[in-house]
Amino acid sequence: xTIYEKLEKLKSNIKSFQRVAIxxxxxxxxxxxxxxxxxxxGNDVVxxxxxxxxxxxxELNEAIEFAKSYSIKHRIIVSEELxxxxxxxxxxNRCYLCKNELYEKIKEIAKEEGVHYILEGSNVDDLxxxxxxxxxxxxxxxxxxxKDAELTKEEIRLLSKELGLKSWNKQAFACLSSRFPYGEKxxxxxxxxxxRAEQLLLDLGFKQVRVRFHKDIAxxxxxxxxxxxxxASEIREKIYEEFKNIGxxxxxxxxxxxxxxxxxxxxxxxxxxxx
Numbered sequence: 001x002t003i004y005e006k007l008e009k010l011k012s013n014i015k016s017f018q019r020v021a022i023x024x025x026x027x028x029x030x031x032x033x034x035x036x037x038x039x040x041x042g043n044d045v046v047x048x049x050x051x052x053x054x055x056x057x058x059e060l061n062e063a064i065e066f067a068k069s070y071s072i073k074h075r076i077i078v079s080e081e082l083x084x085x086x087x088x089x090x091x092x093n094r095c096y097l098c099k100n101e102l103y104e105k106i107k108e109i110a111k112e113e114g115v116h117y118i119l120e121g122s123n124v125d126d127l128x129x130x131x132x133x134x135x136x137x138x139x140x141x142x143x144x145x146x147k148d149a150e151l152t153k154e155e156i157r158l159l160s161k162e163l164g165l166k167s168w169n170k171q172a173f174a175c176l177s178s179r180f181p182y183g184e185k186x187x188x189x190x191x192x193x194x195x196r197a198e199q200l201l202l203d204l205g206f207k208q209v210r211v212r213f214h215k216d217i218a219x220x221x222x223x224x225x226x227x228x229x230x231x232a233s234e235i236r237e238k239i240y241e242e243f244k245n246i247g248x249x250x251x252x253x254x255x256x257x258x259x260x261x262x263x264x265x266x267x268x269x270x271x272x273x274x275x
Contacts, residue, residue, distance in 0.1 A: 003155045010149040011040050017117040019044040021110040023102070023142070024074070025055075026063030028153070029121035031167035032160045033146055037119070038072050046113050047072055048106050050079035053191050054098075054175040058199070066167065075113075077105050081177065088186045092132070094177060099136035107140065118142045125153045171208045172260060180213045181263050196246050204235060208258050216249035224257040 001009070014020065014037050022037060024030045024047035037045045049063045060076075067074035079102050081087045087097045103118070110118050120137060122144045137144065146156065153172075160168035177186055179194045190213060197211040197218055206229070210221040220239075222230060230236060230253060243251045254262070 001150060003151075003158065006149045006151050006155065007036075007159060010036060010145055010151065013145050013148060014040045014119075017041075017119075017143075019115050020117045020119050021046050021048055021106060021113060021115040023106055023118065023120040024049050024063060024067070025121070025173070026059050026066055026167075027121065027173050028160065028167050028170050029123055029146060029156055031066055031165055031170075032156050032163075033119060033121045034067070034072060035070060035160075035163060035165060038070055043073070045072060046109075046115065047074045048109050049074065049076050050102050050105070051076055052078065052080045052082075053188050054081055054177045056176065056195050056199070059173060062167075062170075075109050077109060079105050081175075082186065082188065087177075090177070090180055090182055090184055090186050092182050094182070095131065095133035096135050098175070098177070099133035100139070103136055103140040103142055106142075119145055122147050123151050123153055123156060174260070178261075178263065179211060184213065184215075193247050197243055197248070200239070200242050200246075204239070206230070210258060210262070212254075212263065216247075218243050218246075218248040218251045219254050220252065221254045221256075221258040221262060227253070227257070 018041070020037055020041065022030065022034050022045065024034055026049065034045070034047050047063075047067045049060065051060050064074065064076070081098045081101065084097050084101045087094060091097075106118055110116075118140070120142050122131075122134065122137070123146045126134075126147070157168050176191050176194050180186055180190070194211050194213055198209050201209040201211070201220070201222070206222050206226055208223050212219040212221065220230070230239070240251050
């Protein structure tokens with residue numbers, strides 16, 4: 001299928017649902033899904049965003065602004081993952097624990113809104129990584145129309161640009177818990193450290209960033225085309241000093257650069273299958 005045939009398939013599928021709730025993070029995929037759904041269904045769409053310590057204020061504010069700009073009904077719920085039993089221990093199935101809690105709460109809101117279908121923004125590229133959260137999507141009967149329409153991340157960005165969405169070139173984002181190696185304890189304090197460190201890099205003009213937590217070591221992942229910028233003496237020293245103030249004794253640059261799911265690279269296949 002061409003990209004436009006996929007778009008028409010997406011619209012047709014959404015139209016058949018008549019009224020939907022969308023798990024809305026404010027990322028590239030969920031912004032695109034929400035806008036298309038609003039175009040197709042009008043007021044029969046409600047966006048639901050979960051706020052927690054793993055979700056930076058900047059992301060919440062951008063989600064609020066996006067929904068408001070298109071006059072889309074927007075509900076914000078509190079879903080504090082650190083209160084979910086076992087989550088803070090950061091097991092391999094951490095994402096399942098999170099999504100299971102999230103969709104339980106979204107289902108409650110959907111019921112209040114008289115909605116029978118809940119949608120989320122996974123695309124076909126997400127099939128290539130270890131994502132235990134998709135088990136919760138399946139168990140709760142949540143639908144993934146972007147994936148069903150066979151849309152890729154790049155196609156979603158292109159279509160978002162054509163629709164005039166500011167989110168079309170937004171950096172990829174995953175919850176802050178994904179910065180910790182499995183088994184490394186997740187706490188409010190550590191999440192704040194990661195949030196402050198990544199915000200500093202964003203403020204310095206780095207576009208796609210991750211700061212991975214390795215106890216007293218911060219491992220920075222950025223796009224390889226920005227390596228030259230980060231090793232410039234003035235910026236390098238500023239990052240080192242600020243990260244030390246945040247609480248990191250050592251700061252390192254990952255020479256492979258930014259990539260999604262880098263902390264899954266050490267997982268064996270049996271661990272993936274069993275989670």
